Amino acid sequence: MKSSSKWKKATAKAGYSAKTVMYIMLGAFILTSVLNTMGREKASQSHVFITLKQQPLGQVFLGILVLGLACYASWRWLQIFITDKSTDDSFFIYMINKVFFFVSGAFYFIAAYAGGKTLLALKSSSSSQGSGKKVSEFLMQYEWGLVLVAAIGFCILIFAIVQFKHTYTTDFLEKFSLPALSQRIEKSVTVTGRLGYTARGVVYSLVGSFFILAAFLSNPSEAGGLQKALETLMQQPFGPYLIAAVGAGFIMFGLYCALEAKYRKID
Template sequence: MEPSSKWKEITARAGYSAKTVMYVMLGVFILTSVFTALNREKASQSNVFITLKEQPLGQIFLGILVLGLACYACWRWLQIFITDKSDDDSLFIHVINKLFFCISGAFYFVAAYAGGKTLLEVQSSSSSQGSGKKVSEFLMQYEWGLLLVAAIGLCIIIFAVVQFKHAYTADFLKKFSLHALNQRIRKSVKITGRLGYTARGVVYSLVGGFFILAAVLSNPSQAGGLQKALETLMKQPFGPYLIAAVGAGFIMFGLYCALEAKYRKVD
């Protein structure tokens, strides 16, 4: 393997390993939130970093996680340049995919930055719900703000639809060399991927809806993230079971990321 290819593989696999830690811990927090509203407040990215830091050797583990998230951001940006157009995709879909790689990389770079601030003990009061509200408040100061908030919500809902599409079609299996995997691993990839993408689709659908509702009502407090999505689910019939299902789905997605870290094609 050429040195450049080796570094690509290391960067990608480190990134997927970091996603494993993030989603498994978020899933555990979501599951425990079934029992108390206080635990529901822990279901955020920032509390993943804080909880990890509080463990024995936590600073070392958090530092590794931050490095892994930064690697995943770099891997996403690298995919912009190394991903060729498929014969089955139109030019429009190809451009959209590259735009998604760019946004995804930016998202995980921000996550790595937030983890780095926690590691360096820089205080931050933002939460997943508060950050959504703050984004809406900032944008709504401008004349075009309502349209942009609605556009953000629409983009998030489109992303949620893509998650459901992955879950339904299991097209994520194309990322693996299935012929090189035994039947047990292939089945694990398919099950964890479908459950994980479904859980992500549910959460992103709610978050996108919150942004659109905030734009329609001209009320930034309507926007929110994961915590508000959990609060909304809790108010539904069988709410605790719905939250438990989402938590289990996030854990499954974390395990799917672990399988990606080990078996995904990265060439």
Template sequence: MQTHSKWLSVIAGAGYSAKTVMYTMLGVFIISSAISALGSENTTQKHVFETIQSQPYGQVMLIAVVAGLICYALWRWLQCVLNTESLDMSKAKDVIMRVFLFVSGLIYLIAAYLGIKVFTGDDSSGQGGSDSQQMTAQLMQYEWGLIIVGAGAVAIIAFAFIQFKHAYTADFIKKFETERLSQGAQEATRKAGRVGYTARGVVYLLVGSFFAFAALNQDASEAGGLQKALETLTEQTFGQYLLGAVGVGFVMFGIYCAFEARYRRT
């Protein structure tokens, strides 16, 4: 049992470390876009992978990040299968959380696949619209596709409000081995998590709204992901400040993930 627990900690730690890199770099790119007013065309996961690969020993670093994302996907599935969060299957919200853990693993596995494509030089993605728009258009070709897009929109919006809940209550601190954290480290974790979850909530709320409009209007072009969410923020009054705030939030979430990599209870 102790050996199994150690392996779970290693897998989870590698996954949260990869998230630290991803969110910190995305946050830096977003802040840079806000400062330079160049827009958000480069604030994507693909650009993160390309930037990592362009560094000295970049291919080794990229493979390490991809491996970390695969570990995180595996960790999410282990959380689902082994019920590491002690979820009560007689409660609807806990059943939904268990399903979310599986879906979360799938999302991060897709992110790892994108990193592999960058590593191999496969530049076929992003042709003829965003990935979100292409996926939505393909789904809408089927009678049941519109229902899936609508259900996905509801799920993403619900997830956004879960992020806001975490930010408000700071309940995420219960996931940590607080006995190993000093009072100052606990406070830093709490602040980083609150700011980070708020930024994620804003982005997910926008993305969910895009998919909802796409479903309601039966128009795949209205769908969008992170890049469209950031572009939408930029178009608002004080848009650059909003964009910068989200960038800071992503950096803070990266810092929070670093605390998770070291101190999260597995």
């Protein structure tokens, strides 16, 4: 039992450490894109992998990141089986949490797969906007494709609402053993968590809206991911400041993941 617990903790900590690297690098690229308009397309997951690979010992570091992302995906899927139903939760909420663990695991497994392709120098999609468009194009070939694309959009919007809920209620603090934390660490967790979840909520709100619009207009090119979200923010009043805020928020979420890796309750 003790060795099993150690294995769970090691898997979870490796996963949260990998998220730290990915989100901090994404945030840095987003902030850089504010200074260099032509570089905005670089604020993507694939560019994180490419940039990391180009550094000294880059292949080693990228391999570690890919392994960490795979560990996080495994941890999420493991939570499906080890998380018990809370007495305060209904059966519906309990099942929704199970679905969330599965989808979250799938998302980071796909990220690990994309990083592995970059590590092995295989061709991969270089744009999060393009990947969203490809998903829509693929689904719209089928009779229920529009419904599925709209459903994906609504699910992403629900996920965005959950991010804002975390920001407002700070319920993410329940993941930590607060009595064991110093006041400074607890404040760091609160600040980085709130800012990070807010930034994620903004981006996921836009991405979900893109998928719903693509279904409504029967036009897969309307769908998109992070890159299109940044382009949409740039078109708004004070666009560069909005993008800078999202970039800073992503860095804050990366730091929050680092705090999770060190202090989160795994059991």
